[in-house]
């Protein structure tokens with residue numbers, strides 16, 4: 001059985017292009033592999049809390065010295081990390097907001113990427129002291145943007161702080177394989193947008209086939 005952690009991060013439910021992509025991916029995966037398990041987190045509707053000074057203090061307090069207050073501060077983080085640990089595949093759908101990820105998704109990453117849980121830190125490793133604890137996970141990143149040209153070589157490649165940022169931080173989730181689909185032109189609402197939606201949706205079956213090969 002394969003476990004897929006699905007994270008939707010659009011603030012909107014009505015008309016969300018990115019949620020439509022993850023919904024299609026999930027239903028097509030489920031049609032083929034009905035025994036696989038989906039864990040669902042709607043962080044767009046229920047954003048994780050931002051980390052705080054007390055949260056950081058709790059993280060750096062050794063487990064056997066943590067108070068009840070520390071434990072409750074870390075409860076969401078513990079739950080999100082448990083969900084991540086169980087997942088073979090991480091399916092993230094996200095809009096581009098201000099050329100990057102929504103604050104809700106960043107808050108989730110901040111809760112999940114945690115010392116001695118998802119990464120270790122050791123200065124004897126030299127210039128790269130951080131190392132992920134987990135490995136072998138696959139990330140499927142489904143995005144939607146209002147403008148266009150964010151792909152490599154596109155006219156707004158330099159302004160795309162969404163995909164490169166998620167690729168960098170996903171290393172600490174244990175991701176070693178990445179797949180991405182992107183819809184663009186949402187704000188233009190023209191034929192280019194409908195074509196972009198069509199292209200992304202028509203890529204899903206092949207993407208599922210490619211990923212499933214590794215697990216089934």
Ligand SMILES: Cc1cc2nc3c(=O)[nH]c(=O)nc-3n(C[C@H](O)[C@H](O)[C@H](O)COP(=O)(O)O)c2cc1C
Nearest residue numbers: 010016017018095096097098099144145146147186
């Ligand atoms: C607060 C906000 C900021 C946005 N910033 C950008 C942006 O920087 N670049 C862009 O191309 N589109 C931007 N958009 C457009 C969204 O990326 C686009 O509407 C996308 O389809 C939203 O995802 P959703 O359809 O899943 O809700 C922004 C939209 C909102 C609401």
